[in-house]
Amino acid sequence: MLSRVANLTYWMARYLERAENSARILDANTQLVLDAQLQASDLSRAWEPMVFVSGDDKIFRELYPAFDEAAVVDFTLFNPKNPNSVLACVNTARENARCIRDQISGEIWEQINRLYLDLQGKTVKDYQRIGSGQFLADIRQSILTFYGVAASMLPRNESWQFYELGRYLERADNTSRLLDVKYFTLLPSVTLVGTTLDAIQWSAVLRSCSAFEAFRKNRRGQINAERVIDYLILDEHFPRSIRYAITQAEEAIRAITRDRDHHFSNPPSRSLGRLRADFDYTVIKDIIEFGLHEWIDKLQTTIGSIHTDIEKAFFFYDTATAKIAG
Amino acid sequence: MSDLFNAYTHGRFYDELFAGPDAPRPNYERVFARLARMTREELLEKQALADQTFLWRGVTFTVYSDNRGTERIFPFDLIPRIIPSTEWDYLERGLTQRMTALNLFLEDIYHDQRILKEGRIPRDLIESSKHFRREMVGFRPPRDLYVHINGTDLIRAEDGKYYVLEDNLRTPSGVSYVLENRQVMKRVFPNLMASCSVRPVEQYTYDLLNTLLHLAPEHVPEPNVVVLTPGVYNSAYFEHSFLARQMGVEIVEGSDLVVQNDRVYFRTTRGLQPVHVIYRRIDDDFLDPTVFRKDSLLGVPGLVDVYRKGNVALCNPIGTGVADDKATYYYVPEMIRFYLGQEPILPNVDTYLSSTPGDLKFILENLPKLVVKSVNEAGGYGMLVGPHSTKEQIEDFRAKIIANPRNFIAQPTIGLSTCPTVCDQQIEPRHVDLRPYILNGSSVKIMPGGLTRVALRRGSLVVNSSQGGGSKDTWVLSDEPVPQQSQREEKLIL
Secondary structure, eight states: OBHHHHHHHHHHHHHHHHHHHHHHHHHHHHHHHHHHTOOGGGHHHHHHHHHHHHTOHHHHHHHOSSOOHHHHHIIIIIOTTSTTSHHHHHHHHHHHHHHTTTTSOHHHHHHHHHHHHHHTTOOHHHHHHHOHHHHHHHHHHHHHHHHHHHHHHSOSSHHHHHHHHHHHHHHHHHHHHHHHHHHHHHGGGGGGTTSHHHHHHHHHHHHHTTOHHHHHHHSOSOOOHHHHHIIIIIOSSOTTSHHHHHHHHHHHHHHHHTTSTTGGGSHHHHHHHHHHHHHHTOOHHHHHHHOHHHHHHHHHHHHHHHHHHHIIIIISOOGGGOOBOO | OOGGGTTOOOOSSOBSSEEETTEEOGGGHHHHHHHHTOOHHHHHHHHHHHHHHHHHHTOEEEEOTTSSOEEEEOOEEEEEEEEOHHHHHHHHHHHHHHHHHHHHHHHHHTTTOHHHHTTSSOHHHHHTOTTOOGGGTTOOOGGGOSOOEEEEEEEEOTTSOEEEEEEEOSOOOOHHHHHHHHHHHHHHSHHHHHHHTBOOOTTHHHHHHHHHHTTSOTTOSSOOEEEEOSOTTSTTHHHHHHHHHHHTOEEEOGGGEEEETTEEEEEETTEEEEOOEEEEOSOHHHHOTTTSOTTOSSSOTTHHHHHHTTSSEEESOTTTHHHHSHHHHTTHHHHIIIIIOSOOSSOBOOOEETTSHHHHHHHHHSGGGEEEEETTOOTTOSEEEGGGSOHHHHHHHHHHHHHOGGGEEEEEOOOOOEEEEEETTEEEEEEEEEEOEEEESSSEEEOSSOEEEEEOSTTOOOOOGGGTEEEEEEEEBOSSOOOHHHHHHHHHHO
16 A cells, blocks of 8 residues: 555544543543542642643643643643644544545545534533533544444455554553553552542543443452553453553554565564563563553653654655565 | 525526526426425525535535635535436537547647648647647657547527537546535435436546556556545545545555656555556646656656656646647637538637737727636636626736737627526526536547536626535436336325
């Protein structure tokens, strides 16, 4: 397939996944704040971490005077000046879809176009009027419908593999950021560890990944930090766990390189394969000992360099030395 | 009868539906009967359904008035333009004749130039045409086809006769709207369509693909065809991607293509793949910065050289623009006589060339009555409609014409035919034209119908989408009797 089209497909998937997860992270934080019963003076501390984990705090400070709820909601959902706002992500994903309309079926395009049309002109006022829970659920629902339509319509060719690759790399990164939100929210009060409030907060994290019921069924017993982190990072079967996402991303890259010679000599196959193998030999103790935040940081850096390898191998290679087919 | 037609005025123009007040023409009988039974609410509901469908499907074009490139839907009108089969047969013969002559003209101009040598067309006029490509003199494109796609604009004047208003032989656009309009009409008026036996248009993209494959080098068993677009910000991007999708070929931008070893390749995730036929939706000027405009970022360096060596085919070929110069248009009837020894079946509109002294005098004396057009512009730009213009606009054009007479032609202001159109919750007459799409491959093929454009502003004669125009579905009726079943269905369901 065309390199440009592969790149657009990959990013369309990444941006939609990012939009979905931003809505999830916002939802998680809203729950955390509600349950924490914070004093008015603590409220800004409750909203700051959300922006911090996305790595966009610099842009935020340029746009808003303080970390209050309305500002963070506007920044996360609606502000087009934030390249990672849900609106910006959906706009870019839809623009990419428009560029590759010849590759996707009419139904897929219509679904993303309707999501786009629904979001235009919406503001924090609409968010407050409809209610955060409902508003975010609608966005998630619309994106999930897109995944459903795409999964039942897209042929399982190379284009599908680049879509999967983008989606799962982004998910691995985003789930790690979601865990980081909880880490930062907890930080000022380490004494809370093990309390009822702590359990409630970890439940909120699970719910934001739609993982609460799955966790309950799979891991009986109490809800605490170690067990939730173990589930969301290392579980083999839960589709939003980081390990699952990395495994799927590796499957995609294997499919893309399957009929090439020596496919392990391909840099992205190698780096992604190495990361996947790491998960096979990691237990939750290792992560805790390394430090959750530090471990997450390292993971995000690795995902970033895998992305660079993908770009160099498939999208922006040098044509002078490229292989000529046919 | 509903009151939807209460405000319908019957003026001096030829009306596509009414032969006179309350007297529909035979080809419109069924549609008129259906409209007459329709309530205002029903009409508005159907219009809303159609608009929503276009928006969701993303059938939009881009306008640049605000620098951001806003997408708009191309306004669509529910009431079809209906052409009886005998009328269509006539148009088809006329258009085939015209396409045949234009192809022979282009071949001649780029080789022997007999028509110039024999003085039937002034040499000056051709050699001064902005789109005459000296680089292509002596070049033989695949299968001796010098033009593959033409969108000829037809109008119907007050006398009820069809005239050719202009030819578009570079990259005529709009065909995707014809196909999308039909899809939407099928959704909005399923039973009515079945009862009218409308000829289908869907085979167009199949015919287009065959036209393109016909140009591929013969030794290639499975040629790669691509659509070359200037990119997603081009106003016709929707159409480019639509056609690529319908034909099942790749849509590429200039930066996707590379020239190496006298071949053109596209850059894929698995290395470089050869390209054999390019349906380019980019003007000659932007195709190759090493030959034409040096500042073009849209094209492919080295492409023209590969084309000249016969290793890649371009559709349309380079240099067709000389035949859609509006001053060349004046001579098409002459071409038909010269190359085919026939009289033109479809007449031109009376045209005055400001490059000839006699005509220039006439034009300058009659500006308030004439339509003046710049010879190389399209889309309703660079145009003066005398009767609808202010004194300043007229004087502005007078100065431009005197400064560069070769650049303008003038035509009498023609009262285009009208067609009933939904306006302000009722039905009113609006002016329309018709652009059929003519393919020239192993034979000439014309899609039955074409794009009917409608000037939505009351009294306006300018149908271009950039100037407030919309479109209608165009129905060419078949001779075949309407199947019994659908007649029955109409009674039951409509």
